[in-house]
């Protein structure tokens with residue numbers, strides 16, 4: 314898994330900028346797989362509000378472009394190359410701060 318912390322913030326304006334830039338670059342919409350809180354994330358116990366998952370493998374041309382774009386914009390992201398048990402459902406790029414557990418175990 315690759316991660317980049319940037320400034321630690323991911324705003325709606327950041328998201329809109331990424332959407333437009335991706336579409337301009339590749340001529341198709343950004344393949345968003347989860348925007349904000351979803352039933353899956355809730356079931357896994359993760360806070361996914363103000364976070365977005367994109368169904369792009371981090372090492373494809375699109376994934377490399379997106380990671381570079383996020384880094385140059387100081388936007389935090391996590392690059393998942395494989396499924397992580399209990400955390401991710403497949404290769405994707407998570408934009409925004411990490412998903413903290415909704416329920417504290419301590």
Ligand SMILES: [Zn+2]
Nearest residue numbers: 364365366407
């Ligand atoms: Zn995510």
